[in-house]
Amino acid sequence: MSGREEIATMLSGLSLPIEAIFFDYGGTLDAPGIAWKERFYPLYQKHGVCVDISTFTRAFYHADDSLVEENPSSLNLTQIVHEQVSRVLHYLERYDPKIKAKIADEFVSDSLRNIRNNLTVLRELKKRYKLGIISNNYGNLKAICDETGLSEVMDVLVDSNIVGYEKPDTRIFLEALKCVDIEPSKAIMVGDNVKRDIHGALNVGMQPILISSGNLPADVTVPDVPVIESLNELQFFSK
DSSP states (O other): OOHHHHHHHHHHTOSSOOOEEEEOSTTTTSSSSOOHHHHHHHHHHHTTOOOOHHHHHHHHHHHHHHHHHHOOTTOOHHHHHHHHHHHHHHHTTOOOHHHHHHHHHHHHHHHHHHHHHHHHHHHHHHTTSEEEEEEOOSSOHHHHHHHHTGGGGOSEEEEHHHHSOOTTOHHHHHHHHHHHTOOGGGEEEEESOIIIIIIHHHHHTOEEEEEOOSOOOTTOOOTTOOEESSGGGGGGGGO
């Protein structure tokens, strides 16, 4: 069954109308179901920073954790990506400003291209639903959305580093629902992470939709959860 058919089947089984659709940010709105770490790794290799995946993973999360601790709320997408790459390269003892710029600029360019494509769908959905983002972020989700144009279509932005708890904690989903005054059963959560987005949404009573590029680990299962490869498949909702 295709993602669109699964969505149609899901909707036909709902007893209550959908009033809101929430999205993860990284890997969902800026890429077709690919998380930041998985997107970054081949870029480092492409530009000559050839380390094994376990070493890169340690460097990536070291940079991530330090940024979360500092809460750089004013940094937009371009700025946060350049800072994240800089910290990874320093951790790997491979810092070079030219390499940093190449990796960061290519990542940002790809993100902006994906977001521009997704904005077409989001603008159509906005005509019928409340929209929001629920993201485990650095504290700068608003700055990212202001730069990328996502702010214009979103009714609520919930950043884990602002509210103090992160997905899959049910409180971050409830915070988003409270902002638009909508019950969990009337809301959908679209995300690329099974544990954080899918299980988190299910635990609070929301209907989840998984976006995936087809790279789910063999031991990860999402029974009865619709799986899409692109947000374009959500155009079903705007009809």
